[in-house]
Amino acid sequence: MARVVEADGAVDVIDIDDPADSRLDDFRDLNSVDRRPDLPSGKGLVIAEGVLVVQRMLASRFAPRALLGTDRRLTELTPDLTGRQAPGVPYYRVSAEVMAEVVGFHLNRGVLAAAVRVPEPSVAELVSGARTIAVLEGVNDHENLGSIFRNGAGLGVDAVVFGSGCADPLYRRAVRVSMGHALLVPFARSNNWPADLVMLRERGFRLLAMTPDPRAEALSTAMATVRDQPLAVLVGAEGPGLSEQAMRASDLRVRIPMSRGTDSLNVATAAALAFYERTRLPE
Amino acid sequence: MARVVEADGAVDVIDIDDPADSRLDDFRDLNSVDRRPDLPSGKGLVIAEGVLVVQRMLASRFAPRALLGTDRRLTELTPDLTGRQAPGVPYYRVSAEVMAEVVGFHLNRGVLAAAVRVPEPSVAELVSGARTIAVLEGVNDHENLGSIFRNGAGLGVDAVVFGSGCADPLYRRAVRVSMGHALLVPFARSNNWPADLVMLRERGFRLLAMTPDPRAEALSTAMATVRDQPLAVLVGAEGPGLSEQAMRASDLRVRIPMSRGTDSLNVATAAALAFYERTRLPE
Numbered sequence: 001m002a003r004v005v006e007a008d009g010a011v012d013v014i015d016i017d018d019p020a021d022s023r024l025d026d027f028r029d030l031n032s033v034d035r036r037p038d039l040p041s042g043k044g045l046v047i048a049e050g051v052l053v054v055q056r057m058l059a060s061r062f063a064p065r066a067l068l069g070t071d072r073r074l075t076e077l078t079p080d081l082t083g084r085q086a087p088g089v090p091y092y093r094v095s096a097e098v099m100a101e102v103v104g105f106h107l108n109r110g111v112l113a114a115a116v117r118v119p120e121p122s123v124a125e126l127v128s129g130a131r132t133i134a135v136l137e138g139v140n141d142h143e144n145l146g147s148i149f150r151n152g153a154g155l156g157v158d159a160v161v162f163g164s165g166c167a168d169p170l171y172r173r174a175v176r177v178s179m180g181h182a183l184l185v186p187f188a189r190s191n192n193w194p195a196d197l198v199m200l201r202e203r204g205f206r207l208l209a210m211t212p213d214p215r216a217e218a219l220s221t222a223m224a225t226v227r228d229q230p231l232a233v234l235v236g237a238e239g240p241g242l243s244e245q246a247m248r249a250s251d252l253r254v255r256i257p258m259s260r261g262t263d264s265l266n267v268a269t270a271a272a273l274a275f276y277e278r279t280r281l282p283e
Numbered sequence: 284m285a286r287v288v289e290a291d292g293a294v295d296v297i298d299i300d301d302p303a304d305s306r307l308d309d310f311r312d313l314n315s316v317d318r319r320p321d322l323p324s325g326k327g328l329v330i331a332e333g334v335l336v337v338q339r340m341l342a343s344r345f346a347p348r349a350l351l352g353t354d355r356r357l358t359e360l361t362p363d364l365t366g367r368q369a370p371g372v373p374y375y376r377v378s379a380e381v382m383a384e385v386v387g388f389h390l391n392r393g394v395l396a397a398a399v400r401v402p403e404p405s406v407a408e409l410v411s412g413a414r415t416i417a418v419l420e421g422v423n424d425h426e427n428l429g430s431i432f433r434n435g436a437g438l439g440v441d442a443v444v445f446g447s448g449c450a451d452p453l454y455r456r457a458v459r460v461s462m463g464h465a466l467l468v469p470f471a472r473s474n475n476w477p478a479d480l481v482m483l484r485e486r487g488f489r490l491l492a493m494t495p496d497p498r499a500e501a502l503s504t505a506m507a508t509v510r511d512q513p514l515a516v517l518v519g520a521e522g523p524g525l526s527e528q529a530m531r532a533s534d535l536r537v538r539i540p541m542s543r544g545t546d547s548l549n550v551a552t553a554a555a556l557a558f559y560e561r562t563r564l565p566e
Contacts, residue, residue: 155548
């Protein structure tokens, strides 16, 4: 065992040669074990993959309890690890071969970090002070969820609310596709759906429901009417879209004008266009 | 062998029980065989997966030479197949189990169509009469390529030009992610890159290069200056972005205003925002 740096708060670097070492259990067989870490039966761990996402985890509310990676990635991460973010946390330094055997596949990102989940705020707590939020219903695809976080982080979304039927935003794949923004953009899960939509309205949010319905208002026109108010952008899953209940609870039904008789855009792309229109400066 | 309908031009339905039947070779081991159908060594086939994408292939310039699928999908496709689109083309009707064995994995979309490639236009031919085109450089990810076609189809893009370093837009995964729009939106590959950018300018296109560079002009401002002119939106791969040569050949360097110090959006999302801004009506 050797400290990378002597400064207080650095990680403990621990070399491990044996893939069966139980200290690596947080990272074992990632593709087959713990596919539902959010369930009571799951481990509850949040896994960050790759230097960039691990850096974002270190900057987030999810404090890693262990890291697994190659020496090369340790070097790349050292500036991030030598702060107060990772006091005394073990970095299990392994070869790429041992890493592949533990994880169950070759991971060319070369480093993983594992954190335990933290308590989530209520929807009311989450949205306090927010100007723009995304509200998701039935978005059960981890890639779409991750993309919505990435797009939201770049395009001014303050928080994300999950209605019914959404996938776990802290699942490894969602975190990876989000480029780590699922760890940074605050979110909450509604326990009272769709009634929480009424609560959002009572707190001053205008509710804008995205739909491919040609009778809906065009995005730019609709967004101009809510420019100075707190806004919730509601999106549903590709295919079914938002439920009738969610549509009815909304203030505005909004469509993206589309060409060529295309059915719809990907849900994360549609959300990005709404977020963009929200932040777009008036001409 | 039995005709679905007696009308001229219907498919020939052929029941096959033996997964080794050589008539199914177009569809064999899709995940491992012919990963580069665009190379001279490749089969050159274009594969459409699922009812919606097969329908779009039938409406495209790629005429299927064979289909493989279950009885259920045949029923769903019959209205599309009983036209002039598929005269005498075989529909190999198989069980889901035989299909999985031929294809090499379980395909719950239940139907595939195979078409040969058709000659591609030159860039000059392609852009004749176009008002908005997308120009891609180094976009070597099939999912991103497919998403760009899907977004472009929905948001008013007339044609797509491939500069150097792009993946094959007719590869199965790209076609699937595009929802079949890779078969419908015309495209051409540049054989003279980046010199073709000069040719585009000479033909009256304004070249707008997307970049995360904070010194670039904001998207809405830049787009307003080219509103009445033919436009080429240039995007590069995530990470490296556009080459210096492509940047120098452009008229405008344009960024999407972003929050939270995020590095960049996904390339297909960035392209979608540019396409959207292009079609967005002035307030």
